[in-house]
Amino acid sequence: MTEIIDESGNLPPAVEAFVLRWGDLGGQWGVNRSVAQIQALLLLSDRPLTAEDISEKLGMARSNVSNSLKELLNWKLVMRVPVLGDRRDHYVAETDLWQMASKVAQGRKEREIDPMVAAIRAAMEHADDPKISPVVRERLHGMHDFINTVEGWYNQMINVPPAQIMRLIRLGSKVVGLLKFVGRKDASGKGDG
The missing domain is CATH 1.20.5 (Single alpha-helices involved in coiled-coils or other helix-helix interfaces)
Structure with a gap:
């Protein structure tokens, strides 16, 4: 058992409240509640946990935990770590808040912003078509300038030390x-x- 578990095997009220609230917030961020709750548990755990540990402590189906861990691994918000004498996979959360925010920002950019950027750039290839009204052309140029500025700023900021x-x-x-x-x-x- 981890230190975040009390003598009865339950999560202390403060930890339970955090895990539940983080799960609720996950829904607001577009993240599955189970994924967010697992991240919260790992974030507060003082040692690596197995999928079985997580399933037991959060009362989740093992398959749900496995799928959620895969998603967290894809986001690079949790990592597998070896534990001497145990062949099972163990997991720890990224605990550096700046790294967490950076990884989430990078993932969201790749999933949500980059496709929009590609669509606007593709539209710009045809912006000089005489069939396009000047108003539409102006709006496309405005969007293109905006995304290029934001993307340039993002690329600069991602390299600035935290x-x-x-x-x-x-x-x-x-x-x-x-x-x-x-x-x-x-x-x-x-x-x-």
Whole structure:
């Protein structure tokens, strides 16, 4: 048993509440509830768990646990780890919150954003067709510019060390003030100072 299990073999109330709430949130994020609950259990576990351990602790069918673990492995949110003297697969969760967020962002980009980018780029191949109205052409160019800018920003940000991004995030509204200053400088050709 893991340390997150009490003497009776049950999850402590705080852990159970977290697992249940994370499962509910998973549904809001478009993730199966079981997948999210398994990730939450592994996230709070202090040692690797087998599929059997997970099934027992969460009261889930073994097949459901196996399918959910496959999905979490595909997202790279859990990993298989060897345990000396045990031939079964054991699993641990990614516990670095920044890595979790990065992996989810990358996965969502590949599944949701990249197909949209491809569709807009394919449409742009025919944007100069004289049968397309100027309004439609302008909208296609606007979408194309927007996705290229966002994709370029994403590709830059994914390579920035997490500590630097966290410093930027902590600056909060100060960044907006800096952008206002930079905007005035760019518009006038000289700074305010």
